[in-house]
Amino acid sequence: MKKASIIIQSQSFDSSTDTVLMWLYYYGNFNKIHLFFNDYAIENFSLLFSDQKKKAVKINNIPINKCSFWYRRGEYKITSNHRNKSFRKNLEKVALVPLISYLNSFFHFNLINRFNDNFINKVTVLEHCLDLNIKIPNTLITTNSDELNVFLSENKMIITKSIQNPFFSLNINQNYKAYFSTPTQLVTLKDIPKSSCSFSPSFFQKYIPKQFEIRSFYLNGIFKSMVIFSQQNEKTKIDYRNYDHKNPNRCVPYILPKKLEKKLHQLMLRLKLNCGSFDIIYTPEGEYYFLEINPVGQFQWLSRNCNYSIEKTIAKTILKNGKKDKNLYSALYK
Amino acid sequence: MKNRNYIHLFANCLITKGISRSVICDLQRSKYVLIPNSFADLFSKQRYYNLKEAPRIFDQENLSIFHEYVAVLKDHNFIFSCSKKELKRFPQLQLKFEYPAKITNAIIDFDKNSNTTIKDIIQYFLIPYNCRHIQIRCFEDMDSIFFDTLITEINHCFIKSVEFIIKDSFEQDYTQIMKWVENNRKIKSLVLHSSQENKVIQKENYGFGIVVTTRQKITSESHCGIIHPDYFNITIESYTESLCYNSCLNRKISIDKSGNIKNCPSMKQSFGNIKSIKTLDSIIENPDFNKYWTISKDKIETCMYCEFRYICIDCRAYLETPENIYSKPQKCGYDPFTNKWKWDYESFTK
Numbered sequence: 252m253k254k255a256s257i258i259i260q261s262q263s264f265d266s267s268t269d270t271v272l273m274w275l276y277y278y279g280n281f282n283k284i285h286l287f288f289n290d291y292a293i294e295n296f297s298l299l300f301s302d303q304k305k306k307a308v309k310i311n312n313i314p315i316n317k318c319s320f321w322y323r324r325g326e327y328k329i330t331s332n333h334r335n336k337s338f339r340k341n342l343e344k345v346a347l348v349p350l351i352s353y354l355n356s357f358f359h360f361n362l363i364n365r366f367n368d369n370f371i372n373k374v375t376v377l378e379h380c381l382d383l384n385i386k387i388p389n390t391l392i393t394t395n396s397d398e399l400n401v402f403l404s405e406n407k408m409i410i411t412k413s414i415q416n417p418f419f420s421l422n423i424n425q426n427y428k429a430y431f432s433t434p435t436q437l438v439t440l441k442d443i444p445k446s447s448c449s450f451s452p453s454f455f456q457k458y459i460p461k462q463f464e465i466r467s468f469y470l471n472g473i474f475k476s477m478v479i480f481s482q483q484n485e486k487t488k489i490d491y492r493n494y495d496h497k498n499p500n501r502c503v504p505y506i507l508p509k510k511l512e513k514k515l516h517q518l519m520l521r522l523k524l525n526c527g528s529f530d531i532i533y534t535p536e537g538e539y540y541f542l543e544i545n546p547v548g549q550f551q552w553l554s555r556n557c558n559y560s561i562e563k564t565i566a567k568t569i570l571k572n573g574k575k576d577k578n579l580y581s582a583l584y585k
Numbered sequence: 586m587k588n589r590n591y592i593h594l595f596a597n598c599l600i601t602k603g604i605s606r607s608v609i610c611d612l613q614r615s616k617y618v619l620i621p622n623s624f625a626d627l628f629s630k631q632r633y634y635n636l637k638e639a640p641r642i643f644d645q646e647n648l649s650i651f652h653e654y655v656a657v658l659k660d661h662n663f664i665f666s667c668s669k670k671e672l673k674r675f676p677q678l679q680l681k682f683e684y685p686a687k688i689t690n691a692i693i694d695f696d697k698n699s700n701t702t703i704k705d706i707i708q709y710f711l712i713p714y715n716c717r718h719i720q721i722r723c724f725e726d727m728d729s730i731f732f733d734t735l736i737t738e739i740n741h742c743f744i745k746s747v748e749f750i751i752k753d754s755f756e757q758d759y760t761q762i763m764k765w766v767e768n769n770r771k772i773k774s775l776v777l778h779s780s781q782e783n784k785v786i787q788k789e790n791y792g793f794g795i796v797v798t799t800r801q802k803i804t805s806e807s808h809c810g811i812i813h814p815d816y817f818n819i820t821i822e823s824y825t826e827s828l829c830y831n832s833c834l835n836r837k838i839s840i841d842k843s844g845n846i847k848n849c850p851s852m853k854q855s856f857g858n859i860k861s862i863k864t865l866d867s868i869i870e871n872p873d874f875n876k877y878w879t880i881s882k883d884k885i886e887t888c889m890y891c892e893f894r895y896i897c898i899d900c901r902a903y904l905e906t907p908e909n910i911y912s913k914p915q916k917c918g919y920d921p922f923t924n925k926w927k928w929d930y931e932s933f934t935k
């Protein structure tokens with residue numbers, strides 16, 4: 252069997268990437284590893300589609316459609332070097348943006364994630380869950396305080412969080428950058444104006460009491476789950492990401508019911524995602540509620556706490572060079 | 586689902602039974618708690634217990650002892666409650682030790698006469714074996730140029746962490762050395778020996794950058810091998826390794842101050858000198874060299890009866906009976922039969 256060439260797109264300080272690389276070097280049976288780190292500059296590019304279904308896509312002379320590809324972090328940078336600034340801007344819009352967007356959604360056999368997975372729409376995901384009978388907390392996105400008031404009184408306790416990405420930054424002037432984050436927070440009556448008013452679209456969900464939380468790593472149909480006992484800790488009751496470093500939440504291995512795993516697998520197929528991490532709540536009544544899917548989430552603490560060696564699994568998948576996963580590939584593209 | 590009448594041990598809280606008592610090792614929070622064997626036995630077949638059954642099984646007196654210990658487990662957050670139906674959702678921790686390196690750690694000693702360069706060592710003896718954690722020891726004074734050259738090489742290579750054990754020559758003024766540690770983020774720890782006092786000069790920051798001084802005079806290899814609860818290692822990684830491998834020597838190499846390649850600097854047998862050898866391949870394959878790797882505590886006399894056997898580090902250099910490679914570490918003052926520590930540092934360090 253021909254040895255794989257490997258492309259890893261990531262950031263240079265990502266320690267998960269580091270551990271996967273260690274496994275790759277430990278096995279050693281690859282041809283070459285190309286690292287596309289941080290803002291990876293595309294200096295030259297070539298794409299050839301010809302008759303007999305021949306396809307050759309090259310970035311900096313590396314044939315990416317022949318390589319195993321793991322997307323983890325980072326992005327491509329491609330710039331034109333035309334002198335005129337506004338000409339350059341327009342050129343980027345009409346020629347370079349479509350090209351980058353092709354590369355960011357590039358999909359072939361031997362691939363784990365791609366850049367565009369970062370932008371899986373969370374509302375779409377919830378809609379798919381509804382279709383697939385995966386329980387989700389009652390959800391409301393609204394611009395209207397009256398509607399919100401009704402939602403609150405129906406659901407007793409509600410939370411708000413970001414619709415999509417909880418972080419964004421703003422340049423205040425040349426010198427300052429402001430960072431905003433919207434962690435999950437409880438919304439109570441006193442937060443809602445009494446007289447009706449409108450605001451920009453905001454996301455609300457029924458607060459689901461937890462027995463515990465589950466983080467489940469998914470790769471090509473396989474689940475590695477961990478339970479987080481966040482309920483014992485006041486700091487992390489609402490959102491376990493409010494870490495408590497002194498007294499970390501108990502994190503131990505967990506096995507999701509097969510029935511739920513099957514549904515979640517269906518969800519991943521619909522989203523054309525082959526790797527990601529699920530956030531799930533388990534209620535005192537014994538029900539599972541889907542919160543969200545993080546396509547390129549952190550898995551290192553899950554791997555460590557449960558001794559799952561997820562990095563090893565990823566390295567092995569990369570080295571397989573896609574040969575064994577044709578079934579999955581056709582399932583994804585049917 | 587109100588009937589959560591089972592108590593279940595968290596998967597990362599593992600019981601090790603010794604000959605006269607047991608210990609619960611909390612691998613997530615790196616601590617351990619002693620419990621009687623009779624209580625440990627309740628969890629010998631399964632990791633949970635039905636509280637409803639207890640009154641049927643114990644008499645009055647034992648029942649209250651049982652509840653006392655359940656309270657201890659609760660206080661330490663070793664258990665949670667669950668229902669019968671939920672039991673099957675909580676698997677045991679996988680106890681496989683998996684680590685992607687042929688050599689996991691190296692000890693490299695230097696003195697003024699050492700004519701080995703770190704650059705060659707990294708290239709020939711570390712990179713090919715994925716060895717990314719090293720310890721550097723200097724028994725005597727070395728100048729700052731020496732350390733700067735070392736750290737520059739380390740910063741520019743794939744090494745992940747380095748621990749230094751060097752002689753304290755700073756005459757109480759540690760500002761400079763603290764800066765140095767702070768600027769070089771791969772330094773996990775710096776121990777200054779032959780110092781005026783035992784002191785933490787700089788606290789750790791996520792496991793890196795700790796600086797401590799010790800009065801101990803670490804002037805030769807013989808200062809190693811001391812077994813003490815302070816050195817217990819209570820993590821998933823070390824615990825799972827100890828189950829099947831030697832907790833000190835597995836996948837370790839050392840290069841002593843003269844360039845001799847050994848299992849550990851304190852051992853006599855050398856397997857070659859780095860002046861003449863440019864690869865470890867044949868050394869790693871040599872049964873005389875790697876025979877120590879699989880001497881787990883379960884195979885070591887006395888230790889096999891000890892409740893600390895999976896969190897304790899081992900020593901094969903200083904043995905109670907030197908001619909028996911399965912004998913107990915000489916510098917251990919613990920008797921697992923009586924549960925007493927005999928403490929006599931001086932006699933070990935001479």
Ligand code: SF4
Nearest residue numbers: 888891894897917919
């Ligand atoms: S008897 Fe063995 S395992 Fe127990 S403390 Fe001593 S050296 Fe460690």
